[in-house]
Amino acid sequence: MPKTTVCDCCHKRTVKSNLRVVKNPYFIEYLKRINKNVHSGYKICKSCFTIAYKNCRIRTLRRSKNIDVSLRCQSTESSPIPSKCEDSNLEIVSNVKVKRPKTNGDQTVRLSLPRVTHDHKQCFICKRRDKCLKTVPVKAKCHFYIQKGFLIPPGARCCQIHLNMIFKSEDISNVTPSNNDTVMNTSDIKQLLEELRAFALKAGLDFDTPGLLNDDDYWILTGLRMKDLNKLYTIVKDKLRNTHIRSIRTSLAVFLMKLRTGLSYKVLSTLFCLPKIAVSRCISTVRDIMMSEFVPKYLGVDHVSREDFMKMHTRPFAKELFCPNEEKVIVVADGTYIYIEKSENSADWRPLPPYSLHKGRPLVKPMMIVSTTGYILEILGPYFADGRNNDASILKSQLNDSSSTLRSWLREDDIIVVDRGFRDCLSLLQDMQLVAKMPSFLGSRQRHTDEEANESRLITYVRWVVEATNGLLKTWKALGNVMANSHIPHIGDYVRIVAALCNAYRPPRKNIEEDERIMAQRMIRLSRQSNTLKIKVEEKGWIKKRVIWKEMSADDLQDFPRLMFQELCDLTMGIYQLKQAKSYTKEHIDNQGLYKIFLHKESSDILRIKIQSRHTASKIIYSLWIQYNSTTVLNWYCQCKVGARVVGCCAHIASVIWYLTYDRYQDHSTRRVLCDYNNYLMDADVEGHWSDNNEENGD
Known part of the structure; x- marks a missing residue:
């Protein structure tokens, strides 16, 4: 039998385990109605405890919600009594089923x-x-x-x-x-x-609260995705600190928006609701921290080893062209321009650097060293833009400087791909046992030979990545627009920071593909062939003969092959010429154009086309010839400077092939119509176009 004891309140005998020690003053106040001697610490039975608890719960509801509820200890819950408010949309509800009493006076609203x-x-x-x-x-x-x-x-x-x-x-x-x-x-x-x-x-752009700006907003405003900006934040946060008017993320966003959009301090202060001096300090502080903490990790010859550079940032196509059986570093060098404001130091400011006589405007000139995939290895400069600071002079100064990190990083037989502006430093590169790859120099001749045109195409097929990388830097409008002269001391920092951001968070300009070696071998094989159609044109004198050609009619060329766009890309060895074909062809097929196609009277598989030059304002007419069969285009030849090459073709030939094999079969109903600016712009030369002959005659 379990032990029993007596309740101190009702004096009934109960099991000892059912006793509760009473401490709540509200419980004691009610129990004194039953037994006046009840005090704190008394042991009461389960029935007395339940009665006191229910009484206190009803009392609490009365005090907090002013509800008239009858005191019934045996009831376990009360019915909700609604009370109407002034607003018809609100209704006070007494949720009586409460686990513990509330003393803060909260009301429930529906x-x-x-x-x-x-x-x-x-x-x-x-x-x-x-x-x-x-x-x-x-x-x-x-x-x-x-x-x-x-x-x-x-x-x-x-x-x-x-x-x-x-x-x-x-x-x-x-x-x-x-x-x-x-x-x-x-x-x-x-x-x-x-x-x-x-x-x-909250006023201004908020980069501190995740989710207020979506990923596209981050990309448009800062040039980085949200996850990339978070990574950048973890790199620089230990060197920055929060203040009472701006946070670390806000400072970083102000700096990136300055680079991305090129907006002035006044506009940025309005967008972020910061004082102009605070914007200036944010940009200055973040720039210094980025140069010390971020840029050395993603830019410079010291941030990557030669082995990693050759393994991860060199295209198999370039290796197959220039060093098929050797492991050599292949870099591409070229200068770029950052335009600046006109100098205010002198009224006669033109002879003063950094004015460029070549461009006819003030600018500074950084030089980029990139890989064949577009990965930026190093930024040199920026330099002045006068004649003494051309591309060759800049590269010479770096290679002749014994303390130059670029000179110590390069080794014998490494390959540097350059353009014709570096021709004055070829002897220095040869003396240092470096291999220079440069397109052929035309000189006083009118056009390149077959071999020169083909060799130049192989080099430009590798060198174009530096031009694409220059264009990528200019998408950061602070570098693409005219920069204020007050920023000239920091232009080099800005260019290096943007280059490091591109290396860290942007994909390469050219991805490494599996079939690149096959493409390279094909181009090498074609470069060793002669242009058979050129030989036929010159031997038979088709350039001067006119009677053997008849102008094409609407019923002709029914057997001309129809090609897919990818087949055109394989034919032209790239997409550069095809991108120009759309507007270039439109110029020559309208009523005023000089686009005329002739058929050979004896050889029906050969076309002759007269087309205006793409590179000059004077109306120089080139003749080009195309040989074809029912399935593909076989040969071509153009009278332009590079028209004899068989590794791809010039833009004149590409525009004709693109129109005859692809464009005329497309549905043009949904195509965006190119704007004809002649309808909106006026020409002051009403008597005739200006030409070099007018100047020679003293007009």
Whole structure:
């Protein structure tokens, strides 16, 4: 038998384990109605404890909600009694089923606003049931209401992966409301309104709260994706500090927006709601930290070894062309231009550097050393832009300097791909046992030979990446637009920072493909062939003969082959000429163009076309010949400077082939019409176009 004892309140005998020690003063106040001697510490039975608890609960509800409830100790719950408010959309509800008494005076309000479903054990976004769900914070509820227009009720939970201070946009895109009413207490409503007020008071662009700006906004404003800016933040955050007017992320965003958009300090101060002096300090501070912490990791000959450079940043195509059986470094060098404002030091400012007589405007000149994939190895300069600082002189100064890191990094038999502007330093490169690859120099001749044109095409097929990389840098408008003279001391830093950002967070200009070696072998094989159609044209004198040609009619060329666009790319050895074909062909097929096609009277598989030069304003007419069969184009020859090559073709031939084999079969109804500027611009030369003959005659 279990031991029994007597209750100190009702004096009834009960099991000892059922006794409760009373300490609550409200319980004691009510129990004194039964026994005046009840004090704190008395042991009471389970029945007395239950009666006192229910009495105190009803008393608490009366005090907090002023509800007239009859005192019935045997009742376990009370019916809700609604009380109407001034607003018809609000209704006070007494939720009597309370686990513990409330003493803060909160009231429960029913709002006629849609809400999501909520469950303590289920994520309201992905409907996943888990024990490790997270209660939705007030800031996330506020942002969700702004984005979606309905509420998240108290008690709703979600998975941790959906939250990053606020909800990710892609996660809540498919969330729909499940009920048209929301029940919230007054404290929750107050918190939501305070958060909405704080959100409304925020002025300017906010890069501190994740999710307010989407990934496209980050790309447009800063030139980086959100994840890339977060990586950059982790690199520089230890050297920066938060202040009372701007955070570390805001400082970084101000600097990147300056580079990306080229906006002035005044515009940036308006966008970020910062004083102009604060914007200036942000840019200066972040620039110095980027140069010390970020740039050395992604730019310079010391940040990558020769072995890694050859393995990860060298195209197999270039290896097959220049060093098929050896492991050599292949780099491409070229200068670029950063335009600056006119100098105010002198009225006669033209002879003063950094004015360029070649471009006719003031500028500075950095030089880029890139890999065959477009990875930027080094930025040299910036240099002056006068005649003493051409591309050859800049490279000479670097290679003659014994302290130059580029000179110590390069070794014997390494290959440097350059353009014709470096011809004055070829002897120096040869003396240093470096191999220079440069397109053929025309000199006083009118056109290149077959061998020279083919060899030049092999080099330009590798060298174009440096031009593409220059174009990539100019997408950062601070470098593409005219830069203020106050920034001249920092131009080198800006160029290096942008180059490091491109190396770190942008894909290479040319991806390494599996079939590049096959393409290289094909181009090498073609470069060793002669242009058979050129030989036939010169031997038979087709350039001067006119009677053997007849102008094409609408019924001719029915047997001319029809090609796919990829087949055209294989035929022209690239896409550069095909990109120009659209506008170049339109110029010659209109009523005023000089686009005339002739057929050979004896050989029906040969065409002769007269076409205007693409490179000069004077109306120089070239003749070109195309030989074909029913399946493909066999040979071609043009009278332009590089028209004799068989490794690809010139732009004149590409435009004709593109039109005859591809464009005339396309549906042009949805094509964007090219703008004819003659309808909008006026010509002051009403008597005739100016030419060199006018100057010679003294006109």
